[in-house]
Amino acid sequence: MNTNFLLSSDSNNRSELLKKKIIHYYIANGDATIADLGREMDLSVPTVTKLVTELQEDSYILDFGKQDTNGGRKPNIYGLNPASGYFVGVDMLKDKLNMAAIDFKGDKVQLEENVPYELKNTPASFDEFCRIIEDFIVSLPIERNKILAVGVNISGRVNPVSGYSYSIFYFDEKPLAQILEERLQAKVFIENDSRAMTYGEYMKGVVQGEKNILFINMAWGLGLGIIVDGNLYYGRSGFSGEFGHFCMFDNEVLCHCGKKGCLETEASGSAFHRILTERHREGSNTILAGKLDSGKEISLGDLLEAVRKEDVLCIEILEQMGFNLGKGIAGLMNLFNPELVILGGTLSLAGEYISLPIKSAIRKYSLNLVNQDTEIKISRLGERAGAIGACLLSRSKLLGMIRY
Ligand SMILES: [Zn+2]
Known part of the structure; x- marks a missing residue:
């Protein structure tokens, strides 16, 4: 018995591959009978029985006994063992x-x-x-x-x-x-x-069957996750989704990537922080003035708290940022024609203060026919995603x- 076949990486072992597929099936569909599995995986009942028995021996799968059906034969139902x-x-x-x-x-x-x-x-x-x-x-x-x-x-x-x-x-x-x-x-x-x-949001969050999704991660930086036909899109070397470094501004603000004019320099937590500091220096007042003057670190939590307390300067900055971001998202929508755009990351906790200006810019800058296809939702998992x-x-x- 090999209790840890999942940790061995013999990609040529057909029975191990099939066992992984069976586990995959249970993850996607929940508990099932041997007959269901055989039909869905296009395998004979004896083959599935053998593989499921081995998975039971390895404790990955449990036999839950006969299921209740309306008469007829009652097959055993199997499912994943959570404690395995x-x-x-x-x-x-x-x-x-x-x-x-x-x-x-x-x-x-x-x-x-x-x-x-x-x-x-x-x-x-x-x-x-x-x-x-x-x-x-x-x-x-x-x-x-x-x-x-x-x-x-x-x-x-x-x-x-x-x-x-x-x-x-x-x-x-x-x-x-x-x-x-x-x-x-x-x-x-x-x-x-x-x-x-x-992926967290796709599996356990706001996604309800959509397969073509853009996830905007609005935090200190600005990131993007892409799902195409139900699969994460990685690009050649895993570098896909560098939305924050999309060059959109002629602003002379150096980005931490070393270039200037990146979207992240006008629409991210770090942009929020920079603009707040500048505006305060120019004389605008904010409830964060004390912290800014004393040179204390200001976290995204502090910025969100100020918005929740209806600090007008912070709300104005967030609105402008949301509008800038929405312009960028409009471009992405024209490219991808997604079913769903999820607004996620720490700044999504600002709710409508950020989502409304984003939606307004999307309406203004995306192609009408394209944006009719797309729902825009705030992440359900928030920072837990x-x-x-x-x-x-x-x-x-x-x-x-x-x-x-
Ligand atoms: Zn950059």
């Missing part, structure tokens, strides 16, 4: 980490949000990052060897296949995913943060469900 393995997800924000764990069925076991962490691109900050994840893993009510994979979201340019992160923590010849595996003693998949959030998405994505990657 667990997945951990880590989402990195500028000043905190959110972490989650899910069981094999995808249900949440634990969620720890707002763990203080100051992201700096230094080896010491990386050590601290690993220590916090390790503490979280140790705190879980799960045996360590039952953690099948850890998904870690990294902002910026990430190649999920090679495991390299190019924007953050690129200190070593080795891929970051491998370094994390050695530190955490577990299988690790790294992913671009916006893409992982998109990252950690939940990282868990779900690590499960799907382990099962070979993700096409790069």
Whole structure:
């Protein structure tokens, strides 16, 4: 018996591939009988019976006994065993980490949000990052060897296949995913943060059957996740979705990518912060004046709080940013003709203060016929989308469900 065939990577083993497909089927469709499985997977009943029996021996699948039907033969029904393995997800924000764990069925076991962490691109900050994840893993009510994979979201340019992160923590010849595996003693998949959030929202959030989706991650930076025909779109090296660095302005503002005029310089948390500081210096008043004058760090939480308290300057800045962002999104809609655009990330917590100007610009700048096709919704998972998405994505990657 091979209890850990999911961790072996023999992609040529047909029976292992089929077993992964069976698990995949249960994830997508819920419990099912052998006959259902055989029909859906185009396999004979004896073949499915053999594979399901092996999956039961490995404890991934449970036999729930006869189901209640209206007369006739009552076949046994099978489903995933939630306790057969667990997945951990880590989402990195500028000043905190959110972490989650899910069981094999995808249900949440634990969620720890707002763990203080100051992201700096230094080896010491990386050590601290690993220590916090390790503490979280140790705190879980799960045996360590039952953690099948850890998904870690990294902002910026990430190649999920090679495991390299190019924007953050690129200190070593080795891929970051491998370094994390050695530190955490577990299988690790790294992913671009916006893409992982998109997946979380797709699997457990606001998506209701739509297959062509754009997810806008409005946080300190500006990111984009793309789903085409139900699959995450990665591009050649995993760098797709760099929406924030779309050159849209002639503003002389240097972006952290090194270029200028990027959309992110006029529509993101960092833009909000910069414009607020400038406007305050020019004499505009705000309830954040005290913090600005004392040179204290201002978090996205502070900015959102000011908007909630109806600080007029902050609302004005957010409206202008929303309009700029909406122009960019209108362009994306003309390109992709999506069914759904999700407004997500920390700034989506501002609700209509940001969504209304975005929608107004979309109406103004997108092609009418195209935008009639598209629904625009605010993310349901909010900031949790990252950690939940990282868990779900690590499960799907382990099962070979993700096409790069
Ligand atoms: Zn840029």
